[in-house]
Amino acid sequence: MTTDDEPELEQEAAELVRPYVITNGRDLLDDQQFSLITLVTVHPEPPRTKPLDPERLGVLDLCSGGFLSIAEIAGHTRLPVGVVKILVSDLVHEGHLCSRAPVPSAQLVDRQILEEVLNGLQARFG
Numbered sequence: 676m677t678t679d680d681e682p683e684l685e686q687e688a689a690e691l692v693r694p695y696v697i698t699n700g701r702d703l704l705d706d707q708q709f710s711l712i713t714l715v716t717v718h719p720e721p722p723r724t725k726p727l728d729p730e731r732l733g734v735l736d737l738c739s740g741g742f743l744s745i746a747e748i749a750g751h752t753r754l755p756v757g758v759v760k761i762l763v764s765d766l767v768h769e770g771h772l773c774s775r776a777p778v779p780s781a782q783l784v785d786r787q788i789l790e791e792v793l794n795g796l797q798a799r800f801g
Contacts, residue, residue, distance in 0.1 A: 709760045712777040714742040715767070722770045730754065734762055735771055744777070 706758040717739045727735070730752070736745060737751050749759040 698790075708779070709745050709763060709774070711746040711756065712744050713774055714744055714777060715748070715763055715772045715774045716742045718770055725768060727771075731762055731766060731771075734759070734766060738772060765798075786789045 688693075700781060715738055717735060721735075733752055734748055737748055743751075745756065745759055748757045748763065754761065763772060763774070767774050
């Protein structure tokens with residue numbers, strides 16, 4: 676093995692260990708609290724706690740501009756979605772972030788009701 680191979684091996688090892696280290700060895704969440712489209716943002720009055728690690732600070736910085744989905748946070752941070760869910764769960768639990776369920780898709784409206792509204796508007800306004 677030459678010294679040229681060592682940086683490659685260190686990088687591969689870092690990629691394998693890093694998610695484990697970031698989550699403090701915790702596994703994926705059992706509950707379905709966060710989906711890919713769950714929206715999170717910084718809490719208006721975050722608590723004063725111990726210093727946060729760089730990954731958590733990065734998530735807080737990303738979310739400071741408004742609501743972001745779990746998938747967007749994972750894309751920006753280049754962390755696996757499972758790791759992002761654990762980080763966000765911790766930050767929500769500690770009061771740094773607040774989450775909300777994604778906006779449900781609109782229900783289909785009955786076509787007959789829409790036609791009646793249109794007919795009423797045409798009768799009223801010509």
